[in-house]
Amino acid sequence: MRYEDLADEPCSITRPLVVLGDRWTLVLLKHCFSGVRRFNAFRTAMGISRSRLQDRLDRLVEHGILVRQRPEDSTYDEYRLTDKGLAVYPILMAIRDWGDAYMAPDGPPVRYRHRDCTGEAHVTLACDACGDTMTARDVTPELGPGLEGKLGQD
Amino acid sequence: MRYEDLADEPCSITRPLVVLGDRWTLVLLKHCFSGVRRFNAFRTAMGISRSRLQDRLDRLVEHGILVRQRPEDSTYDEYRLTDKGLAVYPILMAIRDWGDAYMAPDGPPVRYRHRDCTGEAHVTLACDACGDTMTARDVTPELGPGLEGKLGQD
DNA sequence: GGATCCGGTCTCGAATCGGAACCACTTGGT
DNA sequence: ACCAAGTGGTTCCGATTCGAGACCGGATCC
Structure with missing residues (x-):
């Protein structure tokens, strides 16, 4: 069974995990909340490879978690959190609470x-x-x- | 940069994600909370391959999130949540709240x-x-x- | 024009993944 | 004792994914 098939499970934990629960995706969203919006900004902030970043951004846009849009004062697109994306914040904060408790000596x-x-x-x-x-x-x-x-x- | 190098970042979001934030790991922990404890039980519950399951279990044991122990009345080991593992529950519940809101039509x-x-x-x-x-x-x-x-x- | 930055694609070797075969041990039946 | 079935685990192989770099087109600046 492939990991993506978990999306068919009637479970509100596994279904999000098919989108969010792989390498880089939640790290990427974490940076969205610190104001990172541009392709190269993600790259330097995260150290992710170009192709992988592109995959992840595309998928998040596809799922309506990010929007890709061109600001009026710029020639380049930005990736911004939608409401659905903003709602991911408690997940990151739950991870952080756990990290502070167990991985922050x-x-x-x-x-x-x-x-x-x-x-x-x-x-x-x-x-x-x-x-x-x-x-x-x-x-x-x-x-x-x-x-x-x-x-x-x- | 490899994904595992994120563990060196002084950030309580990325550090846990190096352990928890890849395919299968949080799905595995979800099943721990529903009482799954044995190797083959995980396998049938999740549809994960044997080698991958072994990887994940070993890593979680290594990080003190699961313990592997032999119950007195059985000949086989069980993988059980430690306190550190039990503390992951709010993360799963945060994911579920998001899943209920956005992925449960x-x-x-x-x-x-x-x-x-x-x-x-x-x-x-x-x-x-x-x-x-x-x-x-x-x-x-x-x-x-x-x-x-x-x-x-x- | 040339240099530079930006976002994005493509390619290639390395790592990871899924599935199956295989193995050792235990249990149950005859 | 023997065989069959179940359990946990390892190893192998082909397929997918990953990371790093080359490459490319467009915009900007000098």
Whole structure:
């Protein structure tokens, strides 16, 4: 089975991973959030090869995560985050929280601060009903609407 | 530059991505959270090839995300999540929230419910000082302790 | 015009991947 | 004891992907 076939799985974890979960893609998006927009800017920021960068950019544009557009004051295109792309931010912040906790022996290299505030941004998993913070052990998976309709079919 | 060299970057996003951010790895961890522990169980659940699965398992064990251990009542080893591995859960839930929002046209295939509660688990990015919910636009990166010591050195 | 920057394509050797064959060990049946 | 089946793992091979560099067309600047 090829990795791309995971996109057919009725699972909201594997489906995004087919797009985002390979080498460079999330690194590329991380740089988008730091304001990188141009082809060569990505290249120097990431150290990725030209052809690979092109692959990734094309795929992200194809999936509506980036848009490629020409600013009025420039002769060159820019790759910018769409709303769908901006919504990836919590994923990166969840990765960062984990990285700060387990892969930053000297402490966090970068603080992600709340603008005009003393606090920092952190990701929490919580229940949307009672508001309690949750861990993996507090979660029970259950059939959702995206699967119910498909059960009696075959 | 090779992808693995990103591990040298002083960045708590890229460093985890060198371990987690390639094909299959996060998919594998997802199955760990659904109770999959044995080699062939991963294989049938994921459709991954034997050699690739071995690579990934070895790497996760090497990084202390999984432990390989023999239960008393069995003749075969199991791969189980460590605390470091359990802490990956918010990353997967952040991916799922995004997948439910943008890649689940028929609605969420699976609900991740709070045990003994009516609510569902969701990831939020919030300020740890004022408690406000945040988006990418509310965040300002700032020098952290993991970098401060290294600045005047070279 | 020539030099330079920019984004992008193409090519080629190296690394990675998927699938199958193969192996050692354990279990169950006869 | 024997054979069959299952389990975890390694090794091999052809196919895909990757990284690095060459190349190319267009815009800019001198």
